[in-house]
Amino acid sequence: MIPLPHDRPLFAPFPDPLRQRAEVDGSHRLRLHFKKGNSTMRTDSQLFAAVRALPHMTITKNEGEYRVTFRIASIALADRGRHNAAWHREHAEKVSYYTDCRLDAHGTAKELSAHFERIIARTAELEAGK
Incomplete structure (x- = not known):
């Protein structure tokens, strides 16, 4: 150390x-x-509501650990039909973020949501330019 x-x-x-x-x-x-x-998240229900209100984000909890990831539908939207549903589920797991802290889960979800919005906007710009 x-x-x-x-x-x-x-x-x-x-x-x-x-x-x-x-x-x-x-x-x-x-x-x-x-x-x-x-603004602290005092309960799990407050955290879940806040994360699910963000565009493209979902959250689950298992054995005291929060899992923040993108919605499968959002991954499919960004993928533009290049892969199947099984790939979308695998990708959602690959990019999942795990933590046991509510504030960390909420902050990460906000950052990931903003990042995904930029990806969607950039993809739309590239397709419009074709």
Whole structure:
């Protein structure tokens, strides 16, 4: 393990909406500090509703671990008929993100959703230019 300085905070690249700051304590463990007023997901139902409200995203939970991935229909839309349904299911699993943290699951889903929107827009531009 690389020793980290005790007197300076270490800022991690968390998504801006989470407004999180990581700070190293004397035992070299990372602690997360959440500022007051941020939108936390207090229950699984709140998290599931928030993620499913995002374009192209779905979420499941199994044995305490959240799985964030793209909807199969969205993968098929971006694929433009090049592969079959079995490939779409395999691809959804390949790009799945697993975590046990609600805030991490929500932040990742937001980032993946925005990324997928850019992919769809770029694909549409390329097809329009043909």
